[in-house]
Amino acid sequence: xxxxxxxxxxxxxxxxxxxxxxxxxxxxxxxxxxxxxxxxxxxxxxxxxxxxxxxxxxxxxxxxxxxxxxxxxxxxxxxxxxxxxxxxxxxxxxxxxxxxxxxxxxxxxxxxxxxxxxxxxxxxxxxxxxxxxxxxxxxxxxxxxxxxxxxxxxxxxxxxxxxxxxxxxxxxxxxxxxxxxxxxxxxxxxxxxxxxxxxxxxxxxxxxxxxxxxxxxxxxxxxxxxxxxxxxxxxxxxxxxxxxxxxxxxxxxxxxxxxxxxxxxxxxxxxxxxxxxxxxxxxxxxxxxxxxxxxxxxxxxxxxxxxxxxxxxxxxxxxxxxxxxxxxxxxxxxxxxxxxxxxxxxxxxxxxxxxxxxxxxxxxxxxxxxxxxxxxxxxxxxxxxxxxxxxxxxxxxxxxxxxxxxxxxxxxxxxxxxxxxxxxxxxxxxxxxxxxxxxxxxxxxxxxxxxxxxxxxxxxxxxxxxxxx
Amino acid sequence: xxxxxxxxxxxxxxxxxxxxxxxxxxxxxxxxxxxxxxxxxxxxxxxxxxxxxxxxxxxxxxxxxxxxxxxxxxxxxxxxxxxxxxxxxxxxxxxxxxxxxxxxxxxxxxxxxxxxxxxxxxxxxxxxxxxxxxxxxxxxxxxxxxxxxxxxxxxxxxxxxxxxxxxxxxxxxxxxxxxxxxxxxxxxxxxxxxxxxxxxxxxxxxxxxxxxxxxxxxxxxxxxxxxxxxxxxxxxxxxxxxxxxxxxxxxxxxxxxxxxxxxxxxxxxxxxxxxxxxxxxxxxxxxxxxxxxxxxxxxxxxxxxxxxxxxxxxxxxxxxxxxxxxxxxxxxxxxxxxxxxxxxxxxxxxxxxxxxxxxxxxxxxxxxxxxxxxxxxxxxxxxxxxxxxxxxxxxxxxxxxxxxxxxxxxxxxxxxxxxxxxxxxxxxxxxxxxxxxxxxxxxxxxxxxxxxxxxxxxxxxxxxxxxxxxxxxxxxxxxxxxxx
Numbered sequence: 001x002x003x004x005x006x007x008x009x010x011x012x013x014x015x016x017x018x019x020x021x022x023x024x025x026x027x028x029x030x031x032x033x034x035x036x037x038x039x040x041x042x043x044x045x046x047x048x049x050x051x052x053x054x055x056x057x058x059x060x061x062x063x064x065x066x067x068x069x070x071x072x073x074x075x076x077x078x079x080x081x082x083x084x085x086x087x088x089x090x091x092x093x094x095x096x097x098x099x100x101x102x103x104x105x106x107x108x109x110x111x112x113x114x115x116x117x118x119x120x121x122x123x124x125x126x127x128x129x130x131x132x133x134x135x136x137x138x139x140x141x142x143x144x145x146x147x148x149x150x151x152x153x154x155x156x157x158x159x160x161x162x163x164x165x166x167x168x169x170x171x172x173x174x175x176x177x178x179x180x181x182x183x184x185x186x187x188x189x190x191x192x193x194x195x196x197x198x199x200x201x202x203x204x205x206x207x208x209x210x211x212x213x214x215x216x217x218x219x220x221x222x223x224x225x226x227x228x229x230x231x232x233x234x235x236x237x238x239x240x241x242x243x244x245x246x247x248x249x250x251x252x253x254x255x256x257x258x259x260x261x262x263x264x265x266x267x268x269x270x271x272x273x274x275x276x277x278x279x280x281x282x283x284x285x286x287x288x289x290x291x292x293x294x295x296x297x298x299x300x301x302x303x304x305x306x307x308x309x310x311x312x313x314x315x316x317x318x319x320x321x322x323x324x325x326x327x328x329x330x331x332x333x334x335x336x337x338x339x340x341x342x343x344x345x346x347x348x349x350x351x352x353x354x355x356x357x358x359x360x361x362x363x364x365x366x367x368x369x370x371x372x373x374x375x376x377x378x379x380x381x382x383x384x385x386x387x388x389x390x391x392x393x394x395x396x397x398x399x400x401x402x403x404x405x406x407x408x409x410x411x412x413x414x415x416x417x418x419x420x421x422x423x424x425x426x427x428x429x430x431x432x433x434x435x436x437x438x439x440x441x442x443x444x445x446x447x448x449x450x451x452x453x454x455x456x457x458x459x460x461x462x463x464x465x466x467x468x469x
Numbered sequence: 470x471x472x473x474x475x476x477x478x479x480x481x482x483x484x485x486x487x488x489x490x491x492x493x494x495x496x497x498x499x500x501x502x503x504x505x506x507x508x509x510x511x512x513x514x515x516x517x518x519x520x521x522x523x524x525x526x527x528x529x530x531x532x533x534x535x536x537x538x539x540x541x542x543x544x545x546x547x548x549x550x551x552x553x554x555x556x557x558x559x560x561x562x563x564x565x566x567x568x569x570x571x572x573x574x575x576x577x578x579x580x581x582x583x584x585x586x587x588x589x590x591x592x593x594x595x596x597x598x599x600x601x602x603x604x605x606x607x608x609x610x611x612x613x614x615x616x617x618x619x620x621x622x623x624x625x626x627x628x629x630x631x632x633x634x635x636x637x638x639x640x641x642x643x644x645x646x647x648x649x650x651x652x653x654x655x656x657x658x659x660x661x662x663x664x665x666x667x668x669x670x671x672x673x674x675x676x677x678x679x680x681x682x683x684x685x686x687x688x689x690x691x692x693x694x695x696x697x698x699x700x701x702x703x704x705x706x707x708x709x710x711x712x713x714x715x716x717x718x719x720x721x722x723x724x725x726x727x728x729x730x731x732x733x734x735x736x737x738x739x740x741x742x743x744x745x746x747x748x749x750x751x752x753x754x755x756x757x758x759x760x761x762x763x764x765x766x767x768x769x770x771x772x773x774x775x776x777x778x779x780x781x782x783x784x785x786x787x788x789x790x791x792x793x794x795x796x797x798x799x800x801x802x803x804x805x806x807x808x809x810x811x812x813x814x815x816x817x818x819x820x821x822x823x824x825x826x827x828x829x830x831x832x833x834x835x836x837x838x839x840x841x842x843x844x845x846x847x848x849x850x851x852x853x854x855x856x857x858x859x860x861x862x863x864x865x866x867x868x869x870x871x872x873x874x875x876x877x878x879x880x881x882x883x884x885x886x887x888x889x890x891x892x893x894x895x896x897x898x899x900x901x902x903x904x905x906x907x908x909x910x911x912x913x914x915x916x917x918x919x920x921x922x923x924x925x926x927x928x929x930x931x932x933x934x935x936x937x938x939x940x941x942x943x944x945x946x947x948x949x950x951x952x953x
Contacts, residue, residue: 439673
């Protein structure tokens with residue numbers, strides 16, 4: 001048993017006592033009491049009551065059982081990259097960090113499965129897999145930090161979702177500590193499995209509000225024998241729309257099709273030595289597979305780009321391809337440079353309406369006086385919006401809130417929705433986080449059964465600040 | 470138990486029953502309610518062959534009618550049993566406690582085909598193949614194509630999370646459902662998921678798919694379309710041993726090839742197929758793999774060569790490439806005809822559905838032979854080898870009660886063995902009635918409890934398709950069996 005803390009103030013004494021009691025339940029796992037060391041685990045301005053670092057599902061069970069007896073909230077923590085996502089946490093609680101649960105439990109190349117503890121970072125898993133010429137085709141931009149458990153809890157995805165789709169297609173098995181402290185296991189090592197309800201699906205995107213994911217069995221896919229990426233600069237929405245329609249309606253099987261406006265694509269344009277104008281759209285289209293098919297697809301996609309009126313097209317391989325994608329991965333950080341904060345939103349639209357949303361975003365950005373950048377998984381209709389907050393003054397925040405409200409209405413008119421994914425705490429309380437839906441009451445009924453005392457990430461899911469349709 | 474020759478007084482209705490029928494008729498129209506014994510009999514069974522009589526069968530024509538029927542049933546405390554084409558193989562549509570069968574056959578409209586956005590909106594009564602026939606000329610498909618696709622409905626496919634021979638590469642039904650309109654047990658209408666992706670909150674679509682009509686009734690389905698591939702290359706690889714065929718499967722996957730189809734048929738099946746459809750399958754080989762790769766044309770010759778080489782490495786007797794569309798069709802006719810053809814061997818067959826991790830498939834097939842031989846029965850095996858899903862077909866005489874009992878026993882032993890090898894009780898047919906008592910083999914009490922929480926959240930009164938999926942344990946079944 002070890003408790004690491006700082007010199008106590010009177011206010012922290014009860015927190016310290018809590019940490020000690022918690023530590024006594026665990027055999028040697030580290031527990032942080034309140035203070036400087038636990039401050040980085042602050043969520044929605046709630047400093048943690050304690051931070052605990054279990055090393056096994058059994059220890060997670062013990063912590064949850066303890067919290068349940070003490071009626072204290074439990075906040076699962078992977079690497080902390082998405083704690084701002086969803087409605088804000090309502091109450092402080094015990095942070096259950098999975099940082100000490102990073103073991104690759106099983107790698108079964110014959111079955112193309114890997115079983116991992118939830119705290120393993122995505123990229124660390126990929127590094128284990130690469131020597132075997134396989135990978136896990138869920139590639140969110142922050143995969144070097146974000147964990148597999150966190151990816152599941154937030155339904156994270158990346159450019160490869162175009163070809164490989166999302167987590168719900170690759171999650172084969174799941175172990176979860178329920179609010180009772182008991183461990184439940186669903187699925188296994190088989191692609192087909194229809195025995196009982198598919199509770200794996202329920203956990204994907206549940207933001208830790210139904211249980212704590214402790215390990216997962218994921219499906220692996222062969223790494224492409226060869227790959228190539230086309231980078232293109234399209235002068236306006238019309239040329240983009242023509243190319244998008246032609247590419248997605250063809251036999252070609254792109255791995256990824258990303259669209260960036262000039263602010264989001266600035267780093268990439270600079271790397272490629274392009275001079276861009278404000279209406280330009282920058283695209284990355286990648287292909288993977290066996291040599292002959294990649295060559296033909298690159299050739300045909302290049303023809304499509306030129307026929308649509310692309311101003312620049314470059315074929316990138318090996319190091320240049322990797323660097324282009326590294327630029328894509330840095331977009332959020334690049335856009336945030338020099339800003340006091342970002343409002344990050346996501347629109348999900350019919351694929352054919354992505355261009356119209358781009359037009360709307362430009363117009364609303366100008367109207368609300370907010371600098372905006374956007375990227376899109378153009379073949380999936382999923383757009384990320386970055387609104388740059390240049391100051392913390394109320395005026396700047398009000399403008400961003402107005403932008404979000406406008407985008408919400410606009411996205412719904414286009415047959416989709418817009419939601420706020422990350423924003424400064426002051427803005428999150430003012431901005432409606434999730435769109436109105438008719439199924440929230442059903443979700444709340446589930447939440448009430450799975451977590452009757454409301455201790456799992458209270459407020460961050462369907463029990464939070466959301467509106468019914 | 471009712472005798473077949475007489476109507477056991479079902480027409481002598483209680484006043485409550487008469488009132489219920491009148492109210493149902495007011496909702497869906499007089500011609501759309503069945504209540505005569507003979508008519509009810511037609512809805513008392515599914516492909517498993519068991520029979521239980523419902524109180525009434527209704528044919529709603531709209532979401533509003535479904536909702537009104539369910540409100541009525543809710544008020545009256547009657548079970549609701551949603552039904553598509555009744556092709557399911559696990560007893561999922563048996564009206565175990567009587568109640569109202571909600572037959573969705575009239576909800577058979579394709580409401581929207583949007584190829585630009587890769588989606589369709591359909592009603593649940595649309596037959597899978599009918600949708601395929603709408604999509605194919607446009608160059609698209611709905612990827613799930615279960616063997617029952619000529620008859621089974623999309624609502625049924627969703628209810629059972631149906632599979633088929635393309636799942637390794639393309640996934641099962643759940644991977645292709647974007648959202649749906651649901652009617653809940655109390656008649657409330659709710660939209661879950663979306664026509665678009667990444668909806669906030671819990672993935673209720675993913676929960677309802679495969680829930681066997683126990684959580685909600687679907688009235689609209691938003692489905693993902695898949696572009697038809699540019700080209701296919703189909704081939705048959707003939708092996709002298711099961712082990713060689715199994716190793717070839719492993720080597721193909723390890724080489725980074727993901728075939729669209731990777732089907733295994735063993736000797737008894739090859740013989741039965743050849744006797745019935747004459748497609749040129751070898752009848753003296755221990756196992757045949759039917760392999761199909763699809764995608765960009767330029768790739769396929771290369772992939773076929775790699776596959777052939779890997780088969781050679783595993784002592785293949787012969788690799789036949791389909792050179793024409795007709796040759797490809799022949800191979801598929803043989804594979805799709807496997808189930809029907811075994812009916813010629815013995816009067817009846819029982820199809821089992823178990824799944825093991827791919828690497829355990831050959832071991833499992835050998836165990837199946839052993840389990841069946843120990844009980845003096847005949848078996849042929851068809852397997853979706855790429856995803857470890859096996860369908861042993863036990864051939865028997867259903868007029869012989871002793872043999873029938875041995876078939877039941879063998880089926881349970883096979884499933885227990887699948888679980889022991891790290892697999893599952895069902896890959897695509899569902900739990901239904903048939904396998905509910907086996908659930909504790911696969912799930913701990915806690916895991917089953919979590920599933921029950923989901924059931925309670927959707928259907929707290931337990932009105933939807935009762936007594937399915939969850940083990941009843943010692944408790945007796947409430948409705949009398951119908952004997953004919």
